[in-house]
Amino acid sequence: xAAPVRPTEQAGTASRSGREPGxxxxxxxxxxxxxxxxxxxxxxxxxxxxxxLVLELTGPFRNSQFATMSYYAVAAAGxxxxxxxxxxxxxxxxxxxxxxxYTTGLLLPADVPxxxxxxxxxxxxxxxxxxxxxAAARLKxxxxxxxxxxxxxxxxxxxxxFDEALGGEQGxxxxxxxxxxxxxxxxxxxxxxxxxxxxxxxxxxxxVAIVAFLLLANLTASRIGRIxxxxxxxxxxxxxxxxxxxRVRVLAFAVSAACAGxxxxxxxxxxxxxxxxxxxxxxxxxxxxxVVVGGLGSLLxxxxxxxxxxxxxxxxxxxxxSAGLTDVQAAQLAPFVYGAVLILVILLAPGGVVxxxxxxxxxxxxxxxxxxxxxxxxx
Amino acid sequence: MRRxxxxxxxxxxxxxxxxxxxxxGAGGRPxxxxxxxxxxxxxxxxxxxxxxxxxxxxxxxxxxxxxxxxIPTGTKAYFDWVxxxxxxxxxxxxxxxxxxxxxxxxxxxxxxxLVLQDQVFAILGGLGTPTHGAVLxxxxxxxxxxxxxxxxxxxxxxxxxxxxxxxxxxxxxIEAKILADHVATTFPQARVxxxxxxxxxxxxxxxxxRRYLDKQIVSVQRYTPGNTxxxxxMSALQAxxxxxxxxxNVPSYTALTQLQGLKLNYRPQWVYSNIGADPVLVGSLLGxxxxxxxxxxxxxxxxxxxxYLPRADNPSDAWTAQFDAIWKAHGDGxxxxxxxxxxxxxGYAFVxxxxxxxxxxxxxxLVQAIEKGGTRFAGPWAAxxxxxxxxxxxxxxxxxxxVTGDSTTALGPVRVTDNGDAPITDATxxxxxxxxxxxPAAPGGT
Numbered sequence: 001x002a003a004p005v006r007p008t009e010q011a012g013t014a015s016r017s018g019r020e021p022g023x024x025x026x027x028x029x030x031x032x033x034x035x036x037x038x039x040x041x042x043x044x045x046x047x048x049x050x051x052x053l054v055l056e057l058t059g060p061f062r063n064s065q066f067a068t069m070s071y072y073a074v075a076a077a078g079x080x081x082x083x084x085x086x087x088x089x090x091x092x093x094x095x096x097x098x099x100x101x102y103t104t105g106l107l108l109p110a111d112v113p114x115x116x117x118x119x120x121x122x123x124x125x126x127x128x129x130x131x132x133x134x135a136a137a138r139l140k141x142x143x144x145x146x147x148x149x150x151x152x153x154x155x156x157x158x159x160x161x162f163d164e165a166l167g168g169e170q171g172x173x174x175x176x177x178x179x180x181x182x183x184x185x186x187x188x189x190x191x192x193x194x195x196x197x198x199x200x201x202x203x204x205x206x207x208v209a210i211v212a213f214l215l216l217a218n219l220t221a222s223r224i225g226r227i228x229x230x231x232x233x234x235x236x237x238x239x240x241x242x243x244x245x246x247r248v249r250v251l252a253f254a255v256s257a258a259c260a261g262x263x264x265x266x267x268x269x270x271x272x273x274x275x276x277x278x279x280x281x282x283x284x285x286x287x288x289x290x291v292v293v294g295g296l297g298s299l300l301x302x303x304x305x306x307x308x309x310x311x312x313x314x315x316x317x318x319x320x321x322s323a324g325l326t327d328v329q330a331a332q333l334a335p336f337v338y339g340a341v342l343i344l345v346i347l348l349a350p351g352g353v354v355x356x357x358x359x360x361x362x363x364x365x366x367x368x369x370x371x372x373x374x375x376x377x378x379x
Numbered sequence: 380m381r382r383x384x385x386x387x388x389x390x391x392x393x394x395x396x397x398x399x400x401x402x403x404g405a406g407g408r409p410x411x412x413x414x415x416x417x418x419x420x421x422x423x424x425x426x427x428x429x430x431x432x433x434x435x436x437x438x439x440x441x442x443x444x445x446x447x448x449x450i451p452t453g454t455k456a457y458f459d460w461v462x463x464x465x466x467x468x469x470x471x472x473x474x475x476x477x478x479x480x481x482x483x484x485x486x487x488x489x490x491x492x493l494v495l496q497d498q499v500f501a502i503l504g505g506l507g508t509p510t511h512g513a514v515l516x517x518x519x520x521x522x523x524x525x526x527x528x529x530x531x532x533x534x535x536x537x538x539x540x541x542x543x544x545x546x547x548x549x550x551x552x553i554e555a556k557i558l559a560d561h562v563a564t565t566f567p568q569a570r571v572x573x574x575x576x577x578x579x580x581x582x583x584x585x586x587x588x589r590r591y592l593d594k595q596i597v598s599v600q601r602y603t604p605g606n607t608x609x610x611x612x613m614s615a616l617q618a619x620x621x622x623x624x625x626x627x628n629v630p631s632y633t634a635l636t637q638l639q640g641l642k643l644n645y646r647p648q649w650v651y652s653n654i655g656a657d658p659v660l661v662g663s664l665l666g667x668x669x670x671x672x673x674x675x676x677x678x679x680x681x682x683x684x685x686x687y688l689p690r691a692d693n694p695s696d697a698w699t700a701q702f703d704a705i706w707k708a709h710g711d712g713x714x715x716x717x718x719x720x721x722x723x724x725x726g727y728a729f730v731x732x733x734x735x736x737x738x739x740x741x742x743x744x745l746v747q748a749i750e751k752g753g754t755r756f757a758g759p760w761a762a763x764x765x766x767x768x769x770x771x772x773x774x775x776x777x778x779x780x781x782v783t784g785d786s787t788t789a790l791g792p793v794r795v796t797d798n799g800d801a802p803i804t805d806a807t808x809x810x811x812x813x814x815x816x817x818x819p820a821a822p823g824g825t
Contacts, residue, residue, distance in 0.1 A: 061495035068488055160577065160603050169578035169604060170508045170532065171483060176516060197520070198491070271487045273513035278484040282441075314492060317478070326711060327455070328448055331439035331478035 040217045044210050051206045055199055056191040064198040064270075065310050070205025071097075071266040072306035074212050076290045077299050078259025081216055083288075084297020085225060086252040087232035089141070092132060092148035093260045094283030095155035099125045100264025101274035102159065105172040114177045114269070118208060121265035122258040129257020130250055137246040137253075152284045156276035171275025174268040176201070205266045212259055213299055219255065220299075228252055289338075293345050295354030304353050312338060421741030422522060425500030429469060431740075433458075433729065434493035435476040436486050436505045436514075443481035446630070446660045446718050447506055450529065451476040452711060453702075453722025454504065459709040461726070464816055467733050475499065483513035490514040494523055501526055501745065504547065504725040508532040508579065515541050524745045526732065527725050527773065531654065532579055533798070536772040543746050545753075545766060546773035547725065549687055550798070551580050551627060551652065554777060555587030557794045558625060558650055558685055560803050561779040563591040565790075570597045572621025572647065574612065574636060576628050577601040584627035584652065590800070597621050602632060613639040616647070623648040628655045634664035637678045649682040656684035657717055658782060680784065685777040687761045688724055691715045692786050698759040701817040724759045731756050731819040757811040758819065761793045772798070776806055 055063055079093050100121040107117045132151055136144050159166040166172055179187075179200035187195045187203075195203075219225055230238040231248050239245055268274050290309050295301030313334040320330030349356040425432040439448045451474075458472040466472065475497055477489035486505075493499050494517070501524035505511045508530045515534070518525040519541045527547035528535045531554065535546035549557075562569065571592050575581030581601055589596070598619035600612035613636065616624055624647045626636060633655040640646060655661075658679055665673045689698040691714075699715075702723050706715045733740055735748040735756070749756075753766025762776030776795030780787040793806035814820055 059495065061491055064488070064491040064495065157603065157605065160605075163578060169576075170512055170534070173512070173516075198495070267484065271484050271513055272516050273483050273487070273509070275483045275509040275513070277482055277509050278513075280482070282480075282482070283484075310488075326452075327476055328439050328452065334478070335440055 036221045037218055040214055040221075043217075044214045047210050047213075048207075051203075051210070052190065055202050055206075056187075056193055060196050060198045063196065063202045067198060067202035067205045067266075067270045069306050069310040070202065070209045071263040071270065072287070072290060072309050073303045074209050074266065075260050075263035076287050076294070076302035076306050077209075077213060077216055078256040078263070079287050080291045080294070080297055080299065080302045081220060081228075081259075082252055082256035083291060085220055085232060086228040086249065088136065088249060088252060089145050089288075090136075090148045090253075090256070091145050091281070091284045091288065092151040092155075093256070093287050094279050094281065094285075095152040096125050096129060096132075096257045096260035097264030097267060097283065098156055098159070098274065098276075098279035099128050100261030101174070101268035101271075101279070102166060102172060102264075103261070104265040104268040105167075105174040105274040106165075108175050108177070108269070114204065118262055118265045121268075122262040125261020125264065126254045126258035129254040129260075132257070133250040133253025134246075137249040149281065149284075152279075152281050156279050159274075159276045167275070169276060171273045171278070174272050174274055176272045177204075177269055201266075201270050205270065208262060208266055212262055216255075216259070217299060224251070289342050291352075293342060293352055295352030295356075295358075298352070298354040301352050301354035308341070312341070421743035423741055425498050426470070426740060429466075429471060430473050431467070431470045431733065432473045432475065432497065432499045433501055433503050434490075434497055434499035435474075435503050436479045436489050436493070436510065437476055438481035438506065438510075439476075439478035441480035441482070443507070445663075446657065446716075447481075449713075449716055449718035450504065450506065450722035450725075452713075453706070453719030454726040455722075456706055456709040456711075456719070457702075457723040457726035460705045460816075461730055461818055463709075464818055467730055468738050468821075472730075474503075479507075479510055481507055481510055483509050486510040487513045487517070490517065494518070494521055499523070500740075500742065501729075503527060503729050504529045504722070506530065508534065511535075515544060519543055522742055524742050526745075526749070527728055529721075529725070531583075533583055533772075534579075536770060536798075538750075538769060538771045541771075543742070545749060545771045547728075548653070549685075549762075549774045549777050550772060551583040552587040552798050553775070553796050554652055554685060555584040555625075555627065556590060556796055557777055557803060558652070558683070558779060559588040559591035560794070561683070561790065562623060562625065562650060563595070566623055566648070567595075569595060569623035569648070570619070570621050571595040572597060572616040572619060572624040573599045574616065574624055574626040574628060574632075575599065575601050576632070577603045580627055580654075584625075588625060602628065604629065604632075607631075607635060609635050609639055613643055613645065617643055617645040621647055623650065625650040626655060627652045630655050630657055630660045631664055631668075633661045633679075634668050637661075637665060638669055638673065641673075641678070649679075651682060651684045653685050653687065653777065656682070656782075658785065659716060679782050682782050683779060683790070684782065684787075685779050686787065687774050687777040688717070688720055689759050690787065691717050691720055697813045698817075701813045702759075705817060720759070727758045727817070727819060728756065728760075731758060734819060734821045757808065759811070762795045762806050763808055765797060 055066060075093055075097055079090060082088050082090055103121040103124045104117050107120060136147055139147055160168050176197060179195045184195040187193060227243055227248055231243060231245060235245060286309055290305030291302060293308055294305030316334045316337045317330045320333040321327060325333065345352060351359060435451060437447055437451050438444045455474050458474045461467065462471045475493060477493060479486040479489050502518060504527050506529040511528050511530060512534055523543060525544040527545060529547060531548050531551040533550050533552065535544050573585065573588065573596060575585060598616050598621050600615055602609050602612055626633065626649065633651055661679060665678060689696045691699060693699050694703065702720050703715050705723065706719060732745060732749050735752045736745040749766050750768045753764045756764055760774050761778055762774055765772040765775050775797060776793055778793040779790045781790055794803050795806045796803040
């Protein structure tokens with residue numbers, strides 16, 4: 001038997017969902033699972049379907065771009081949770097990705113299964129994150145940025161110092177995993193396409209991303225996520241309410257680092273190499289710009305921002321080349337346009353893509369009902 | 380009631396999604412062997428009756444861009460010149476190069492783009508050890524000819540593991556052997572110090588140097604790229620009374636060692652490897668690092684290095700004159716530099732390899748042609764390649780020179796050798812005359 005429905009809640013949903021509670025909003029309300037986890041799981045399932053469709057309908061080069069996008073998205077999601085929800089800034093996530101990539105590079109040749117390797121990579125990086133987070137918990141604003149910046153600059157140097165074990169400047173080769181037969185068969189069953197290496201890696205990347213996003217979404221919607229936001233919004237109030245600030249900060253940093261480690265592991269198998277030159281400060285800053293452009297604190301924003309990281313530079317380069325620039329000039333155009341986009345977003349749409357769209361949406365739906373509700377654009 | 384309807388609706392949604400996916404599928408695999416195979420002659424991706432597409436990756440932006448970004452402009456000018464003279468067997472060369480900012484992650488992305496999207500026939504002259512190292516597996520697995528990698532690492536010579544990859548410049552080991560042999564015979568009393576980059580460059584070089592100078596070495600110092608404080612290393616060399624220092628380092632560290640030497644009043648005889656010795660680039664770096672106090676490369680006067688390509692500042696060389704004419708016709712207006720000559724020479728080598736592959740080249744045919752005839756390819760480079768089916772190493776030798784003013788003087792004939800304990804001998808090939816228009820002729824009846 002169905003559980004009894006509480007009439008008050010039902011009425012509340014109807015009045016909240018817009019001016020015309022027609023059959024569509026009614027259907028949406030009915031389809032929308034009430035439990036947070038169920039709602040997120042349904043979204044994850046939907047995302048999985050989208051991923052399969054997109055990867056099967058695009059060619060191998062796009063597949064490889066989507067593989068790249070998947071690890072940027074996971075790392076950016078970790079960062080957006082840290083910065084957007086807990087208010088800590090990190091310029092060290094590129095180095096944390098290096099930890100994940102090198103862990104993967106060391107474990108994969110030892111015949112450890114890929115999924116286990118990725119979990120271990122996330123775990124090891126989370127431990128590093130605890131160490132960095134413990135130091136960072138005492139710092140704020142520019143000091144925290146400076147400390148994590150130093151970490152980002154220093155860490156790749158370790159790979160050069162311990163070049164016997166870590167391959168030095170020329171890097172540690174990461175064996176590219178081959179798609180298992182059952183996986184290739186399953187994909188063939190669905191789409192009649194063979195599974196290229198690029199496509200398999202894109203699937204691995206996006207499966208990892210979907211799981212990571214599901215966990216992050218639930219975490220941020222839980223008591224822990226609310227505490228993080230409380231610490232971000234008012235430390236004194238949070239402390240008065242019994243929150244132990246440093247412990248919360250360290251936890252947030254560790255969770256965020258685990259995401260970076262996971263992303264680094266995927267990066268390792270996609271790039272097939274972990275080398276210090278791949279984890280410069282530029283990577284850390286790219287992640288931060290992805291988060292800002294997409295919308296700080298929003299997981300969807302992290303996905304949009306990472307899409308920009310992957311698809312904008314080649315598009316701009318091609319555009320420049322077809323506009324008659326030399327190849328060198330066209331290549332130099334890409335970082336310029338990227339910088340210009342970042343400046344414009346900060347000037348014109350400080351909430352990023354997601355923040356701006358959400359603000360517009362709320363302005364439209366709530367304005368006629370009276371005084372507009374104060375929205376931060378972060379949820 | 381409502382709840383059960385919701386559950387049912389959700390289930391229906393999920394089922395629908397799965398069905399939609401399954402519906403567009405094949406259901407199962409056809410029997411193996413029924414698929415249409417490619418033509419047995421080999422892969423002709425990127426090559427048509429009137430065009431051939433070639434790709435490459437270089438640092439066009441970022442810290443490694445100065446100097447190196449000029450290489451592909453030279454290659455492009457050379458290919459434009461060849462195309463203006465009718466192409467190779469009627470095929471115009473379509474050359475695409477992309478920016479990897481000297482970051483292996485980006486190299487892997489742009490090479491994916493070149494191979495999967497642009498569908499290039501071959502990769503030519505991809506630059507850098509960590510960067511190109513990231514795409515070796517991929518290019519080998521895809522069967523893309525990976526010709527003339529712009530790096531002296533020994534990684535490129537693994538024909539069994541990477542059958543399509545070929546080196547280009549003399550590797551660091553044989554370069555070190557040739558320089559060390561010269562030092563051992565010319566400066567038998569010298570107290571030798573080594574200044575080495577702390578990676579494969581330094582390791583390969585030290586192995587080569589120790590074959591000839593093991594007893595003369597008084598100090599070995601290493602630096603880590605990125606750490607610009609080389610004071611301790613230079614002081615250690617000075618304390619060991621090293622009066623001749625061999626440096627295997629990148630250009631910025633040539634400038635740093637010179638400036639640090641000035642500070643310490645330490646002026647040994649310097650011997651730099653070819654990669655660290657471009658006087659124009661080092662001169663500009665000296666100016667930048669010293670904030671204008673040192674304005675030219677005069678500090679480098681008297682230093683010893685080695686060369687395996689014609690120099691831009693030597694217009695009396697027939698090859699340089701030819702390259703200058705090509706650069707004037709198809710260049711971007713800038714000066715002809717050593718980096719551009721490097722790129723043009725790679726372009727020349729590619730045209731030669733393509734001609735050797737016959738009128739209808741395939742990817743496999745190109746690789747086989749280089750393995751078969753590679754040792755006989757002659758061009759602007761000083762010594763022959765070592766290309767065979769078992770060896771994919773590039774140019775086999777170089778000549779030792781002394782920097783005098785803005786130019787260099789040869790200190791002996793071109794010397795050739797191979798890895799390991801192969802002896803060093805004078806080159807027997809002599810200088811290659813410039814073919815008409817600077818375009819190689821098709822090999823006759825090999």
